[in-house]
Every structure is written in C-alpha cells, then in structure tokens.
Amino acid sequence: MTQPVDAAAAHAELPEFPMPRARGCPFDPPPAFHALREEGPLTRVRLQDGSTPWVVTRYAEQRTLLADPRLSVVPALPGFPRPERPHADADGDTAHGEGDEASAEAHGLSFINMDDPEHARLRRMVTGPFAIKRMEAMRPAVQKIVDDMIDDLLAGPNPTDLVESFALPVPSLVICELLGVPYDDHAFFQANSKAIITRTSTPEQRAEAQGRLGEYLGSLLDAKLGNPGEDVLSDLAAKVEDGALTRREATSMAVLLLFAGHETTANMIALGTLALLEHPDQLARLRDGDDPKFVAGAVEELLRYLHIPHLGMRRVALEDIEVAGRTIRAGEGLLLLNEMGNRDPDVFPEGDRLDLDRDARRHITFSFGVHQCLGQPLARMELQVVYGTLYRRIPTLRLATGLDRIPFKHDSFVYGVHELPVAW
Template sequence: MTSTTSSSGESGELPEFPMPRAKGCPFDPPPAFRALQEKGPLTRVRLRDGSTPWAVTRYAEQRALLADPRVSVDPTLPGYPGPDVPHGDGDDETGHVDGQEPADDSHLLSFMNMDDPEHARLRRMVTAPFAIKRIEAMRPAVQKTVDGLIDDMLAGPRPTDLVEAFALPVPSLVICELLGVPYEDHDFFQANSKAVIMRSSTPTQRAEAHQRLFAYIGDLLDAKRRDPDEALLSELGEKVEQGALTRQQAAAMAVLLLFAGHETTANMIALGTLALLEHPDQLALLRDADDPEPVAGAVDELLRYLNIPHLGMRRVALEDIEIAGQTIRAGEGMILLNDMGNRDPEVFPDGDRLDLRRDARRHVTFSFGVHQCLGQPLARMELQVVYGTLYKRIPTLRLATQLDDIPFKHDAFIYGVHELPVTW
C-alpha cells in the first residue's frame, strides 16, 4: 500500500494493482476486486509505475465507458495504463531492462489498438471471415478436428496433459486453416505467443517475440501475394496489392488474429474443463445435454464465470467524463475489470456460483461496443463443439492430480493453466 494523491484530489492509501487471487479459489477474481466493487463503481488503484488509473468494477459503468467515443484504446497516448510487468533482476523503476528502453514495436499495433475512424476502416477488412454464416460453415470441420484429437488421446498414454494433447491443438489447427498458416509451424508461433503473454517476460523479450511473429507472418503474406489461395492471408495480400492496406498493417492484423485465435481459446478449453471437473453437477448437465441450446448457454456461462482476460481492459480518457458521481479527467487511465462486471450482483445474481442454466449472454468477457472481440463467433463455435463433445466421448474424464498442484497462469496476461494432467 502506498500513500498517493490523485489528480482528482483523493489522497490516502491506494491498493496496488494487480492483486493476488485467494489461495484455493483459482476460479474467482481476487478478493480485493470485490472490495473495490463494494466501495463503488470507480476507485483509484496504483500500478507498479506509480500511476493511479481508475478501476471500473461494475457492469453498467463498464458498458457505458466501452461505448463512449471519448474513451480511447490507443496505448501510445499519455495516461494509458500500461501492462503490469513485474520487476526481476536487472529491471529498473520503469520496468526497463538494464536501464535500456524496451525495443520499439509500435509498428506492430493493430486495429485493436486504434480508435475510429481508422479502427473501423481496418476492422471492416477482416470481418467477413468471422461472420456467423461463415463460421457455422466451419463447424463440421472443427467437429472432425475435435473428434480426431480425442481419438488420439484415447489411443495414447494415461495420464495425459490436456493442454498439449487437446486444448492447444484444437484452436491452433482451426486458426491456421482460416488464416492459411502451416500448422507444422505451431511450435514457433506458440512459443512466441507465450513470450508475449507472460508477465515475467521483459519488455525487450516481449517486443522481440512480437518482431519474430511479425517477420514470420510478413514472409507468409509475401508468399500468398505471389501464389494466393482461399485463406484470409491471401485476402489481406490482395488488399495490399490494391493499396487499401500497407504490408505492415496486413501483417499486424494477421499476427493479432493468429495470436488471439489460438491462445485465448486454448486457455478457455483447459480452464473450462477444470472448472467443470471441480463442479461435477454442472458437468453432468453439459454431458447429458442432447441439443445445442444448453451447450451454447453453458459456453456463455463458463466465459462469464472464468473470464480469462483477467487483468482488465485498458483505456484512457480523451475528454473529461462524468460518470457515477466521479469525473474521469482527460488523460486519465482506466482499467475496466470485466471479471467483476461479469459478477456484478445487479446483473448476475449469485455470480460467484457456476450455473450452466443461467442466461449469461450479456457478459463482457468479449468487451462491448466497437472494440468487442472480432473473433467471438469463432470462439463460441469452437467451445460449443469442444464442450459438447469431449465429456460425452470421455465420460469418465477426471483430474490426475490435486487441484492445489495445478500450475495456474497467475504469471500471464491471459489466465489459464500451464498444464492439466487428466486420465479416465
């Protein structure tokens, strides 16, 4: 705790962000998040760099701010709350390594980090492959992929690591097919994606991993421009040829889609499976479901309950904003804690309980407004196939270790488990 005076005149002890989860409660947000929510919709927190952004903990205020054009996602703006990178040996006060500036990867910024109108212009160029009709057309192929990987698991050794055997390959195979990326390169892009999301990575290590992914995708993009196919990389290459995108913009888009398309869903598959194994009554509801509607509802409830983007959505105010009796000044940062929005008792009563019968479609795991997740139809479809298949095919699936021995990703920007030993 540090004595701090904020620009709004508040003074006193501000809680340091991020906060740890409670021991033995790996599916719940940190207890300090609940204390913040009970204090009010907006409270100040202190980051490691000494900045004091607003923590937004309630659903209504989160949705209002996410839809407000006076709120920016641009991380290059002063006041934007940067990543909470823990210090290690050789790190100075600012999070730089050995006193050096982190490598510049600003040219890798994608439309995800841009405001309208440029955000909207670039995003429109990649929306078509994620339209619901096109995603649904992929469902049989995803089902075949899931069944094949389950066949391999059943024929292989026990116990096995569900992350390596199933959770990571499913979305990696799917996004590779959609983008036109060779799946045989998965070790490369998974390793570099891991370097990006690990909070233990230094700024330089993170930037270098970005650079490697960018160079790899750039080479693929050039190859697709010479010899196009039906995949999304070829569509992006065509837009480069037409002058609608620069090569850097197209490569940055593809890196984002490759990263988000496998990393987030893989964590959700493994963490969701663990949560269900720890809630056998809920697992039985899903395993015994005979039609797609309860499976789709279960996916949204698991997305609400687990919320793997567990360090909040970062924003900065472009103008003064009056909300919930507070004034967020222009240039002040904010962290919207969507895991707490997803457990706001005003919207989700008894939200700390996993209830697959709950109507959880209004959750903010995929954000809200113009920056809501582009790939959410794909993620939902993949999770529906996985959760609707795995536990039916392996009804005796169970943990091969104790919950306390599971290595959770407390050290990553995206929450999940590093490995999940299971047997049957």
C-alpha cells in the first residue's frame, strides 16, 4: 500500500514494536505502551518487516474493534501484522515465524485463524465440552488433582521449582483428562508446545513441532473411532465418522485444545503466584479467606492485572473503518493491546495496582466478540481451585531467590516464568 508523503517521512520516527518491559517491573506492560496510550487510542508503530500497523491502546476502542466483522484474524492476508523478529533462511532471505495467532496451515490452530462463517461452523463443534455447567461438573476432579499435586509437592524437595512440580502438571493433567490424552505422554506434548511458542524457534522448527503433535493426536483420534470414551477426542472422532468434520479439521482442533489448554494456564498459575508473593497484603487476603465469591473475583483481578499472551491481539482491516477520529484503511494491520485496555484508568481506576477487592469482570484478557477464548470457563475454574487451595495449604510459601533472578519468558509469545524457585 502506498504511503502518503508525510507518513513516509515519519516512518523512521515511529517507535519499534515489540518494546521491552522495564527492568524490575515484570508484571507491568512496557513503559512505551503508556506513552502510546497518552498519544491517543490509535497510534502507529514500526515492525521489524518495515510495516506500520495501528496500535490500539484504550479499552473502548478495543471492544468496538474486536466486535467489528470488518476485521479479520486470517494471518495469510496482506497487511496482517507480524511483530516477531524475522529469521534469516539459508539463502539470506527472511521468513517470519508464527505466533499465538499463527496460520492454521503452519500450526494447525484451526478456527482461531478463520473468519465467519467457517470459524463459527468449526467452533460450534467444540463449544459443548467447555460450557460453564460442564466445567463446574469437573470441579471436584480438578480439586482432587490440585490436592494430590500439593501432597506430592509437600513430600518432595524443599525448595523446589513450582513450574515443574505444580504449575505445569496441574493443567496438563486436567486437559489430558478432558481430551482423553494419556498423561504419560505429557513430556512429549509439552516439549513440542514450547517449540511452537518460543519466539526464537525458526518457522521450520515450529512446523516440525506442529507436525509431530498432529501425527500424535491424529493417531489417538483413529483409536477413538474403534474404542470411544467419555472425552473430547471421542466426540471429535464421532464427528469425523458422521462427516461433520474432516480428519484434518478434527486433528487441528485437538492440537489447539491440547496446546492452549495447558500452556496459558500453567503460565498464569506461576506468574500469578509470583505476583501474589510480591504483594503479600493481597496474598494474605486470598490465603486467609474462604469465600468462593472472593476467590472468583481475585481470579478476575489477576487475569486483568497480568497478561500471558503479551504481543496483543492481531487483526487486519477488510474495509475502511472509522474509529476515534481515525480512518483504518482496508489492508492495514492492527495490534490491540488488551493488557493496556485492562489498565485503562477510565474503566479500571488505579489500573496499575493489584487489588483483589476490585470488580474486574469487564477485563478483556480473553478477548471480546466472536473470537473470545473458547476455554475461558475451564481456565477460570482451574485458577479458582488453584488460587483457592495452594496458599491456604502452604501458608508459608515464599520465593527461594530474589525477584531479579527469576527467568521471565521474554523469548516467548506466551509470557510467564521459566522457573519459580519456592520454599516453605
């Protein structure tokens, strides 16, 4: 797209995205995000490939645009923003890696990279298992998983890495039970999930990891055809048998559910725990209370305050759109920074402060509109059980190292910590 003369002249002056977080402030968005918000709800940034998408930093405009069908989530469309750094191939050309909203062809992440009506058709196939009532029915089983893992934690070494000993196994066990995947294979799917989301992985490494997961889950789907159970993979296999889904569509859905069902929740458990340990007054409120409504509200506040997918929600305009006095032209990309929308002072006063008594239910951590997160009822229920149990059962839980020595996932599309040494 030809840029106006003034835009071309100002191109080099635009801030480069993504931007680093401030040292010592691992829970806060990069300071430059605040500067962008001060400029207005829509501003421009410059990506590594030279493109200059719009950045949307305020809550009202984010909600408006996320509900607008004139925005597309299809990464293959021209203008779709790619904030990740390009990788050089053997010939010196650059190829762009794929992120959490990567192409379905490259990652098999199915309907999350499709627009309606195809998105709606495929999403309906897996809506039922994640309904709120079904998630609530799973709560006792999740509570047992959490209690058993805490028993093992207390019986094991002290100090320990909470990521490996608790934060990762809990959601892995839960999603395996829901999908019908053998937990004995968790090391395999966790390693391949990590290869997909690590920003330093090459496109080839991501494609290979996706292929391995696809082959693995495809074979499980085939096995479910002859021996179905009470699980999501069996439901998908039945839809393949009925002709409602192709085997490839079902496999892509299974990869998405397995990947998304443990990776984001695991990081939220660990990062949320670290945030609470760094805010002892808030941790005490959660640890010493037993009101389920307060625990549920605390989960919403932690979801608002922290942000796991930390490169924003990406879209491209299909038509010209007028918003906030600006014209987004067809073919222009957008980065909607919901971590900034979640701290918009017009919606969440003192939004940079963690306050478990805050009513944070309007946050857009799970996005908004037709593409909001399918698995949010599962994530909420798991986090309510974890946050309502872990600190009560281990009231002396503390960091076993300094905050400055915690390795954060700046190298990943999914933010969190690589390790969380704790003691009690």
